[in-house]
Amino acid sequence: MATPASSPPAASATLPASARPAALARWLWVVAWLIVAIVIVGGITRLTESGLSITEWKPVTGAIPPLNEAQWQAEFQAYQQIGEYKHVTGPAGMTLADYKFIYFWEWAHRLIGRLIGLAFALPLAWFWIRGAIPAGFKPRLVGLLALGGLQGAFGWFMVRSGLSGEMTDVSHFWLSIHLLTALFTLAAVVWTALDLRRLARVPGARPARLGGASAAIALVVFVQLLLGAWVAGLNAGHASDTWPLMQGRLVPEFDLSRGLGWALTHDPFLIHFLHRWWAWAAVAALVVLARKVRPFDRRASIAIHAAFGLQIVLGIATVWTGVSLWVATAHQAVGALLVMAAAWGMHVLGRRP
Structure with a gap:
């Protein structure tokens, strides 16, 4: 039969x-x-x-x-x-x-x-x-x-x-x-x-769902991307061609005559300063993300580490070269790749049975 x-x-x-x-x-x-x-x-x-x-x-x-x-x-x-x-x-x-x-x-x-x-x-x-x-x-x-x-x-x-x-x-x-x-x-x-x-x-x-930890990490990265966009829009990358100091000092002089709120959103020296140092908060958040992801998807963890490592190097190089066209372009390109890598990692953490 x-x-x-x-x-x-x-x-x-x-x-x-x-x-x-x-x-x-x-x-x-x-x-x-x-x-x-x-x-x-x-x-x-x-x-x-x-x-x-x-x-x-x-x-x-x-x-x-x-x-x-x-x-x-x-x-x-x-x-x-x-x-x-x-x-x-x-x-x-x-x-x-x-x-x-x-x-x-x-x-x-x-x-x-x-x-x-x-x-x-x-x-x-x-x-x-x-x-x-x-x-x-x-x-x-x-x-x-x-x-x-x-x-x-x-x-x-x-x-x-x-x-x-x-x-x-x-x-x-x-x-x-x-x-x-x-x-x-x-x-x-x-x-x-x-x-x-x-x-x-x-x-x-x-x-997949965006978890609470991933949302917090995304917020930290968002602030860094926002500051980077303001640096570009205000040509604030030209505020200094030295790193880590600006104008020979850690915290540069900036305009407070119109209030701190205006300075935080318009002053190129302050925004440049915030962008270069908030980057380390973003790195810390991405390290946490990569460590959480590693047990589930090692490739995603490596992609996150590689992206933010290269992004930091290119950011410093952009400053040292006086915002060289191709170095600054590479910095923005890797920023997009970093967003992709972070989305990949957050997706791994958000997967459900």
Whole structure:
């Protein structure tokens, strides 16, 4: 007598046959690396003072750069109307060739943003139509798509803050919102990819949760990222080219004439000082995270240690080189990798049976 075929494990019934969590996870990793790319190009855009070179927001037609001399002249003339040109780059003798250089970086930054939108929206629609999205993940994926759209809007608000009146730079507050939203989106994409990868390996596995200890560590790291964004927005990296001392002293002189609150949010010397020393609080928090993670996933622990170690070295090198373009860019790039590593570690701690 033929033996009946054994029935599949009960856990597999929780996932439709058409669902492909592994494929979704691979797609989200591609999106995550595109976000890292835009963070890097965004850093270059900031360091080369290119962010105000395009004075209009054209989500669709703006993907095409000027194609002839007349179009280049029109863009350059629009740039010449803003405060940055009138008070900074114009008096310095900016030529059309100089303008084309800064235009390229801002255009490339916006173009990658558009590519990320397409790389997320089109596969999401395809997976949705195919019924390949596991139960419970549709709202999260739609939320990530909305977060990406919000990020683009924040980018324009940031640029617009530098176009009004006699402003010669963007608001460092809007810059921090723009950058931190990108890093939060990166962490959320990585977290979702890890949830899906685990679901592919363990059918029925529930999404990881952010525990109390991980949330506290995330808050410490968030403060450091916020200070770093303000350092970038205020050009505070130039406040000192020595380390560990600033101006020959541990605590530099800073402006308290308008109160401590203003100094904590606007004074480049104080913000630079806080960024370089709060880094050690972030390191301590990340060491705790790595030690907690090590028994469960040694690779994640190593990734956290490697990321914050390299980040500290690059931060000091950025100061010593007087904010060298490529050293400072590497510092921002590793910052994004650190966010990914931390999200990985926190996900390990938040996994549930």
